[in-house]
Amino acid sequence: MHWKINNSEYLFKNHWLTLRADTCEKPDGAIIEPYYVYEFSDWVTAVPFTKDGKIIMIKQYRHALGDISIEIPGGCVDQGDTDLQTACARELLEETGYVFDSYKYLCKTSANPSTNNNLMHIFLAEGGKWQNVQQLDAGEDIEILLLSVDEVKGLLKENKIIQSMHVTALMYAFEKLKLIAF
Numbered sequence: 001m002h003w004k005i006n007n008s009e010y011l012f013k014n015h016w017l018t019l020r021a022d023t024c025e026k027p028d029g030a031i032i033e034p035y036y037v038y039e040f041s042d043w044v045t046a047v048p049f050t051k052d053g054k055i056i057m058i059k060q061y062r063h064a065l066g067d068i069s070i071e072i073p074g075g076c077v078d079q080g081d082t083d084l085q086t087a088c089a090r091e092l093l094e095e096t097g098y099v100f101d102s103y104k105y106l107c108k109t110s111a112n113p114s115t116n117n118n119l120m121h122i123f124l125a126e127g128g129k130w131q132n133v134q135q136l137d138a139g140e141d142i143e144i145l146l147l148s149v150d151e152v153k154g155l156l157k158e159n160k161i162i163q164s165m166h167v168t169a170l171m172y173a174f175e176k177l178k179l180i181a182f
Helices: 084-096 149-157 164-176
Strands: 004-013 018-025 031-039 043-050 055-062 067-071 074-076 102-109 120-130 143-147
Touching: 043 084, 043 164, 055 084, 055 149, 074 084, 084 102, 084 120, 102 164, 120 164, 143 149, 149 164
Parallel strands: 043 120
Antiparallel strands: 004 018, 018 031, 043 055, 043 074, 055 067, 055 143, 102 120
């Protein structure tokens, strides 16, 4: 079922996004061109719990949607990150100011496997304690929300958390903690 790539041409390269046009050959010999691929760094995120059992959610403006979004913290894996957990811990500290006693890798997911080449790696972070002020990127303006599990479940039921990979992360974390069952 794999396709052979006969040619690749980069149309745009930037720190945040690379766009590639491939000429592909299917196993039956059919040629597909152009097939556009968005190249991104892998992403990390966590469902972070404080020591007293609150979930750290973030609220921020998302320009592409033109709206404010309630999410879990996370971001890009940087070249200097030694592994996925290190990247996740860095992102959590930068966006929330919290450090965590433990991390459990839950799963990986893809935002859109038909166009994107990267994965989102999802962790459960527990034992969070506030350590430092946020170290936000220039484009970030993040408000911290400390919510109970029931409050987060309510937001999910009311469709107030719309970032699909974050909904997925919350479901996997809740299942791991036996807060819901599939």
